[in-house]
Amino acid sequence: MINSVYIHIPFCQQLCHYCDFTKFFYNEAAANEYIEALANEINQNIPNEKTYVKTIYVGGGTPTALTVEQLRSLLNLIYKKFDIANCKEFTIEANPGDFDIDKIKLLKSYGVNRISLGVQVFDDKMLEELGRIHKVKDVYRTIDLLTQQHFSNISLDLIYALPNQTVNQFEKSLQEAMTFNLPHYSTYALQIEPKTIFYQRYKKGQLHRPPQEAEVEMYTILKDTMQANDVYQYEISNFAKQGYESQHNLTYWNNDYYYGFGAGAHGYLPGKRIGNIRPLPHYIKKALDNGMPVLTTEEIGLKEQIEEEFFLGLRKLEGVSKSSFEKKFGFTYNKLYGQTVSNLIQKGWLAEDQQYIKLTDEGILFGNDVFAQFLLENSDLELVY
Structure with a gap:
């Protein structure tokens, strides 16, 4: 069963200096053509009306960069194809300042029940340095x-370890974010990604990130502050009040299937991961021609499924469910990973109880090193079959 659908809207009023997602400057004519192409792709892949999915996520780019009428066309497409009435969570990403009352009322009328706001930092100077156009x-x-307009499920995104950001500046920004008493916060350390403005500056020695010990201190302050405000950590970078965990992102971390539509979008279907064409003109042409703008198809065999069960599951603070693993694969994790888990427990990076295997606080700081221990050789599978 396909649990979720991700729909990518690649348009932005301004391109942020750190972002490596598929994005293009907003153009009204191009956006109209894009929505037509997107409709053709979705119709080709999902012929039935009112298809049930547990979650819908419209991301970008900046979906709210679209005009009211373009948003209406997009939402009408989604409403026709998916069973919104029984959809548990319908999220749209937005930038502060992109909203007016008409857009908000429109989203509400089509069943959107969760808003993810890209705030990033509560400091106008740093926002400008990030390439953001909104102000605090x-x-x-x-x-x-x-x-x-009675939206209660609002998530706020923050980035820390920004260029030249001090621990005190981060703490001030975080404290201001907490004054809103929102039910969900997503928080990420800045990553310098290829093909971004920040990457070019970094290569030239013009971008200076805080030292690693400062980043670790920021993360510690983040966790302590969330806990003090009754917002609990349920994933490495995500915090929520009880009942407000992102159901869509849990689809990814639970290694469940999802559709991905739009330029540069990725989907995970039984046995394969699909990546769409990124350049806007090529995506539009292919999607309008045959509704199949696929660039890459990666076969996902048993080995990859098992590895990803741990890579993704360990991102959750509850960890990997032993019973879910056995139900999915027909054998216990011990047959492949018993010694690996034991070694990582001795190192202090993993903990285990009767139900779950999970990262410790120290293990979170060395997450990539932990995940690498769960890579398999094809010959390993012969041990269980």
Whole structure:
């Protein structure tokens, strides 16, 4: 069963200096053509009306960069193809300042019940250095408009370890974010990704990140602050009040199947991962021609499924469920990973109870090193079959 659908809207009013997602400057004519191409792709892959999925996530780019009428066309497409009435979570990403009351009312009327706001930092100078066009005051105005229209499930994104950011600056930004008392916060350390403005500056020695010990201190402050505000950590980078965990992102971390539509979008279907064409003109042409704008198809065999069960599951603070693993694969994790888990427990990076295997606080700091221990050789599978 396909649990979720991700729909990518690649348009932005301005391109952020750190972002490596598929994005293009907003153009009204191109956006109209894109929505037509997107409709053709979705119709080709999902012929039935009112298809059930547990979650829908419209990301970008900046979906709210679209005009009201373009948003209406997009939402009408989604409403026709998917069973919104029984969809547990329908999220749209937005930037502070992109919203007006008409767009918010439109989203509400089509069943959107969760908003993910890309705030990033509560500091106007740092926002400018990130390439953001909103100001801190826009965050207050946007959240006020959303709450007036009875949106209660609002998530706020923050980035830390920004260029030249001090621990005190991060703590001040975090404390301001907490004053909104929102049910969900996503928080990420800045990553310098290829093909970004920040990457070019970094290569030239013009971008200076805080030292690693400062980044670790920021993460510790982050966890302590969330806990003090009754917002619990349920994934390495995500915190929520009880009942407000992102159901869509849990699809990824539970290694479940999902559709991916739009330029540069990725989907995970039984036996394969699919990546779409990224360049906008090529995506539009292919999607309009035959509704199949696929660039790559990666076969996912048993080996890859098992590895990803641990890579993704260990991102959750509850960890990998032993019973779920056995139910999926027909054998216990011990047959492949018993010694690996034992070694990592001795190192202090994993913990184990009757139900779960999970990262310790120290293990979270060395997550990539932990994940690498769960890579398999093809010959390993012969031990269980």
